[in-house]
Amino acid sequence: MRIDVITIFPGYLAPLREALLGRAIGAGLVDLAVHDLRSWTRDVHQAVDDSPYGGGPGMVMRPQVWGEALDAVLALDERPARIVVPTPAGRPFTQATAQAWTGEERLVFACGRYEGIDQRVVDDARRRDLPVDEVSIGDYVLVGGEVAVLVMVEAVVRLLPGVLGNPASAQQDSFSDGLLEGPAYTRPEVWRGLAVPEVLRSGNHAKIARWRRDRALERTAQRRPDLLAALPEDALDDADRAF
Numbered sequence: 001m002r003i004d005v006i007t008i009f010p011g012y013l014a015p016l017r018e019a020l021l022g023r024a025i026g027a028g029l030v031d032l033a034v035h036d037l038r039s040w041t042r043d044v045h046q047a048v049d050d051s052p053y054g055g056g057p058g059m060v061m062r063p064q065v066w067g068e069a070l071d072a073v074l075a076l077d078e079r080p081a082r083i084v085v086p087t088p089a090g091r092p093f094t095q096a097t098a099q100a101w102t103g104e105e106r107l108v109f110a111c112g113r114y115e116g117i118d119q120r121v122v123d124d125a126r127r128r129d130l131p132v133d134e135v136s137i138g139d140y141v142l143v144g145g146e147v148a149v150l151v152m153v154e155a156v157v158r159l160l161p162g163v164l165g166n167p168a169s170a171q172q173d174s175f176s177d178g179l180l181e182g183p184a185y186t187r188p189e190v191w192r193g194l195a196v197p198e199v200l201r202s203g204n205h206a207k208i209a210r211w212r213r214d215r216a217l218e219r220t221a222q223r224r225p226d227l228l229a230a231l232p233e234d235a236l237d238d239a240d241r242a243f
């Protein structure tokens with residue numbers, strides 16, 4: 001997978017070259033290119049924003065600069081690309097979104113700042129039949145799209161074959177089976193007077209699996225009843241319902 005990020009703060013994306021993601025890049029599983037939007041400005045001030053039509057607070061990012069940047073970046077590689085625009089007004093980015101994007105050959109992220117990007121940039125891409133997703137990583141307000149890109153790239157890349165040391169981890173993720181995962185423990189057996197639940201030391205794998213499922217159901221019911229309500233009819237078996 002090739003990932004391109006266009007931003008006025010390239011340094012914000014430096015963490016993508018660290019740790020797991022850095023190793024995925026090193027292993028050739030991901031190609032990452034970060035581009036400075038100001039490279040496509042033509043004025044001495046390298047202006048990327050202007051006042052909003054209709055008035056209102058803040059500034060809006062200019063379509064000309066973004067249009068030229070996206071055209072140039074898309075032309076760098078012949079692989080078909082999905083354009084992703086983080087925005088507080090976007091559709092929710094979920095684990096399902098991350099899973100779906102693992103099938104893309106290329107993702108091009110457009111990081112806005114100020115009050116966002118002139119809408120015509122997205123409209124122009126869509127009318128050229130380019131796939132564009134306007135997505136939000138959550139119901140809180142950030143200052144720009146870069147942090148959202150860090151979140152989304154990590155969520156997608158970790159799902160790519162060969163990235164995680166133990167592929168089962170991705171399959172057993174929270175949200176993958178619709179439930180939050182339960183508590184996890186490691187040595188020592190007792191820490192500050194707190195003991196690891198005995199069942200986890202029993203070696204009885206059936207009991208352990210049941211205990212973990214019960215803790216996941218309990219935690220999901222307590223913290224995310226919406227996830228429980230959204231489970232498909234056949235997602236819970238009789239043992240689950242007995243819990």
Ligand SMILES: CN1CCN(Cc2ccc(Cn3ccc4ccc(-c5n[nH]c(N)c5C#N)cc43)cc2)CC1
Binds near residue numbers: 111115136140143
């Ligand atoms: C009067 N109006 C003025 C605009 N605000 C809305 C608004 C618009 C942009 C910004 C700043 N910003 C610029 C680009 C950009 C990308 C993503 C995100 C973002 N925030 N939260 C998420 N989950 C995000 C994601 N993903 C924020 C961004 C802040 C607030 C409404 C009231």
